[in-house]
Amino acid sequence: MTGRKVIDKTPETIHLMFNMLSEKYDFMNNVMSFGTHHYVKYMCIKSLDIKHDGYVIDLCTGTGDLARIIKKLHPDAIVEGIDFSENMLKIAKKKSLNTKIQYFQGDVTNLPYPDNTFDAVTIGFGLRNIQNAEKAVEEIYRILKPGGSFLHLDFGNPNFLSKIYEKITPFLAKIFTENADFYEYLIKSKQNFLPPEDLIKDFESKGFKLKKREDYLSGVISSQTMTK
Numbered sequence: 391m392t393g394r395k396v397i398d399k400t401p402e403t404i405h406l407m408f409n410m411l412s413e414k415y416d417f418m419n420n421v422m423s424f425g426t427h428h429y430v431k432y433m434c435i436k437s438l439d440i441k442h443d444g445y446v447i448d449l450c451t452g453t454g455d456l457a458r459i460i461k462k463l464h465p466d467a468i469v470e471g472i473d474f475s476e477n478m479l480k481i482a483k484k485k486s487l488n489t490k491i492q493y494f495q496g497d498v499t500n501l502p503y504p505d506n507t508f509d510a511v512t513i514g515f516g517l518r519n520i521q522n523a524e525k526a527v528e529e530i531y532r533i534l535k536p537g538g539s540f541l542h543l544d545f546g547n548p549n550f551l552s553k554i555y556e557k558i559t560p561f562l563a564k565i566f567t568e569n570a571d572f573y574e575y576l577i578k579s580k581q582n583f584l585p586p587e588d589l590i591k592d593f594e595s596k597g598f599k600l601k602k603r604e605d606y607l608s609g610v611i612s613s614q615t616m617t618k
């Protein structure tokens with residue numbers, strides 16, 4: 391799960407990068423995905439089996455997109471979000487003012503929860519950025535209740551559309567941000583991350599069982615729902 395080429399994913403680098411990107415993060419997601427990331431995130435959560443009053447955590451929550459969709463679709467659920475970037479969390483909190491979502495600063499490789507705590511655990515576009523992704527998956531398994539659901543969402547298999555995305559992203563980043571190099575990291579991290587098939591095998595090796603895999607936007611984005 392560490393990737394094939396060496397790219398700098400030390401927690402310090404990733405933490406600094408998202409702190410610096412935070413102000414432009416949502417704007418750039420909208421630009422780079424032509425707004426489609428909202429649709430994909432919504433569809434993923436809609437198809438996730440969550441008890442109406444379940445206890446749910448969104449890991450690597452960033453600006454809280456998935457956490458807010460969960461709360462919107464399941465108003466009685468207790469929803470929490472964790473991220474280690476204080477600047478991303480500041481925006482998440484601002485955007486979630488009228489909700490009861492709780493956000494905490496923390497590291498996904500060392501979660502401050504007892505075993506078997508959550509009915510559902512979600513992580514979107516996060517695992518790819520974690521140097522010790524193995525440890526993060528072990529933590530997810532540990533905090534999930536038996537029978538609970540784990541949703542992993544990220545880029546899928548490379549195809550024609552994703553190649554176009556990889557070509558235009560650096561240009562858009564140069565036009566709209568002062569941190570074009572961070573978006574070069576995004577492309578590299580995407581190219582070096584495991585494809586959905588291998589991710590599923592990896593999750594299964596940690597004890598998870600596959601519930602379903604769903605592909606969006608012709609497979610540019612893929613989600614895997616696992617259970618414990």
Ligand SMILES: C[S@@+](CC[C@H](N)C(=O)[O-])C[C@H]1O[C@@H](n2cnc3c(N)ncnc32)[C@H](O)[C@@H]1O
Binds near residue numbers: 404408449450455513
């Ligand atoms: C690409 S963003 C995804 C944000 C959000 N889930 C979304 O879908 O828009 C990745 C997030 O993971 C966070 N992150 C990376 N490694 C982390 C770790 N070890 N512990 C907690 N958060 C981490 C970053 O700070 C960043 O906010």
